[in-house]
Amino acid sequence: MATSFPINDDDDSAYSYSKNSQMQREILDDSKEMVRDAIIEKLDMKIMLSSSNTLRIADLGCSVGPNSLVAMQHVVQALKDKYHDNILEFQVFFNDHVTNDFNALFRSLPIDRSYYVSGVPGSFYDRLFPSRSIHFVHSSCAIHWLSKCPEELLDEKSPAWNKGMIHYIGSSNIEVLNAYVSQFEKDMEMFLNARAEEIVEGGMMVLISPFTSDSLMEFFGSSLMDLVNEGKLDESLVDSFNLPMYFPSPEDMTKVVEKNDYFSIERIELTYPESEVEHDAKILMINLSAILQGVLINHFGSKIAEKTCARTVLRSEEISAWMKANAEKSGQLFIALKRK
Amino acid sequence: MATSFPINDDDDSAYSYSKNSQMQREILDDSKEMVRDAIIEKLDMKIMLSSSNTLRIADLGCSVGPNSLVAMQHVVQALKDKYHDNILEFQVFFNDHVTNDFNALFRSLPIDRSYYVSGVPGSFYDRLFPSRSIHFVHSSCAIHWLSKCPEELLDEKSPAWNKGMIHYIGSSNIEVLNAYVSQFEKDMEMFLNARAEEIVEGGMMVLISPFTSDSLMEFFGSSLMDLVNEGKLDESLVDSFNLPMYFPSPEDMTKVVEKNDYFSIERIELTYPESEVEHDAKILMINLSAILQGVLINHFGSKIAEKTCARTVLRSEEISAWMKANAEKSGQLFIALKRK
DSSP states (O other): OOOOOOOOOOTTSTTOTTTSOHHHHHHHHHHHHHHHHIIIIIOOGGGGOOOOOEEEEEEETOTTSSHHHHHHHHHHHHHHHHHOOTTOEEEEEEEEOTTSOHHHHHHTOOTTOSSEEEEEESOTTSOOSOTTOEEEEEEESOTTBOSSOOGGGGOTTSTTOOTTOSSSTTOOOHHHHHHHHHHHHHHHHHHHHHHHHHEEEEEEEEEEEEEESSOTHHHHHHHHHHHHHTTSSOHHHHHTOOOOBOOOOHHHHHHHHHHHOSEEEEEEEEEOOSSOOOOOHHHHHHHHHHHHHHHHHHHHOHHHHHHHHHHHHHTHHHHHHHHHHHGGGEEEEEEEEEEO | OOOOOOOOOOTTSTTOTTTSOHHHHHHHHHHHHHHHHIIIIIOOGGGGOOOOOEEEEEEETOTTSSHHHHHHHHHHHHHHHHHOOTTOEEEEEEEEOTTSOHHHHHHTOOTTOSSEEEEEESOTTSOOSOTTOEEEEEEESOTTBOSSOOGGGGOTTSTTOOTTOSSSTTOOOHHHHHHHHHHHHHHHHHHHHHHHHHEEEEEEEEEEEEEESSOTHHHHHHHHHHHHHTTSSOHHHHHTOOOOBOOOOHHHHHHHHHHHOSEEEEEEEEEOOSSOOOOOHHHHHHHHHHHHHHHHHHHHOHHHHHHHHHHHHHTHHHHHHHHHHHGGGEEEEEEEEEEO
16 A cells, blocks of 8 residues: 555634635646647547446445445345356445545545546436446435425425424324425436436446334434424424435335336335334434434534434433333335346 | 535544444345355356456656546546547546545535546556556656655765765765666656556556655755744754655656656657746645655654744745746656557
8 A cells, every 4th residue: 555645624723725726727728739639639449349347336325324335235246146256346435425534435435446537526307427327226215315305394485384384294284294205206206317327238236225104214303393382493494494314115115216217126015023122212312403403503603403312302201111111113215226 | 417415434433433333244144145155156267257348547756646547537538538538438446545634625616527436546646447458558757756755865984974965966976866767767667667558558647746856845855944043943853855756857757768668759848938927935835844844744744844944934035036047947748658
């Protein structure tokens, strides 16, 4: 392993590279035409035609690890076991939003990995990869994030106006649920269209998504309403906030995949944890806080977001009792698709 | 463009995702076997055989931009102009050390880019990409960084012991230069071997490197020695420090490429700026400080590194006079190689 000599990438420093790289820029400009000439005059079309022994794998919504690293290790091992062909090479593309901390992800990569690494910034509702370039897509705990909150929920005049609530779960208004379903269908259609272009014929995609009909998220909503009732938060801010999450059922997923028609469903299953894992309510609420804090900060600012999370975590006993009564209602959806 | 909902990736926060993701991990573990089964039972070997319209381009030593973005835009445009075939797709791999700020790079990507983006962390003296997967490699102002400082320079008993100096330039000891040349040859051999595996037959590589025989870097060395003479820095620390940079000549490069034998030299040229650009000495020294601060901090700590840079920048007038006398000695090496 070669030693690393980082340049100064601290933007606040007087010697920041990004503010002080005119010299390298000049060198670049000077060589511009030579680069161009090399391409125009020397590059051969036959480079376009190459076969390869490389399997390209993508993890969509990878976050900062370590889960994604574990998942990718597992996928690669399974592929090796299947083909037991040591000329195979693996390239893993870790994808998440451009705001994801890819630096942290890269720094936590295992040294002894047996795949080439790439990080791909961007929303998986858009195109991320060239056509027919990916063989296997994996995505866990990511597709339940909608591309945005359904707009009808924010319109006071709409029948789907979701006053005082932050989600469809817990709301008795069927129009609210319909708005979420409709957003999910639009998003998943975009998702499937993008992947249909990117995945080679015969390539596969496994999607794993939490499924719940009762939701711990309600506790965050009621913590927000407590802040309203104490005069610490404007009610209209809660009214204009809805969690951009939809938990698709097997039926939801089947409907959109069949309509899209680029993929065959190889397996679809809703499972519930067999062993009754005793979740510690406090740990669970801290987990949820980590997940939700981003959207909460985005809408309410960091002070209210922190208060909301702290209050919800403090209600662990009440939540623990609730969980005992509702545990069987939370499971996970697994779906394996093959590109036709 | 879909809205972004970042999870909390602040490690210092009580709600940090990386410390609080047991729930997602459980979901992952639960689906482990299903993922494996999908691969073992459903994935088809014919996915291995696909042709494609994608050109894969790598920028080695990309740093945090904006130079790399400019270079890649230029390469892609030249490829488009050559083939004027709008079914072509481009995938650009931005490579730099794992300590590079990829987050900053990703956040500065132009929205209207016409290529798919990937970030690849790692040293370019190691393998970075699957075999025969890259069509065009670009690297500007990067290959003059050696993988490490030549070890002989640090050995008091070696004839290449580089006491009181920080580079071969300025040293009258030919053994010091030989040690640098030998390290460069070893490194470039590793570099070419790695690229020979990665680049498709007929694929190309352009390397651009600064070339100088007199060096502004000497001023940093003398600033360090000033600190020694003032009793603010231990002399042995300077003796054990050497800049891990070698500026290859066309002859150096030709020798190592011909020995390696995987690439043909399509063009090699040492050029000097035509228009006598009036470099402002102060701006230039700030630029150099940005480049060198990383290695200086690594060896001397941030306090001495900062003092050294600040002192050197303060000597701008003296440096300006020196530059007027030495301007013609600094140029750049361009080399275009084709994979045989």
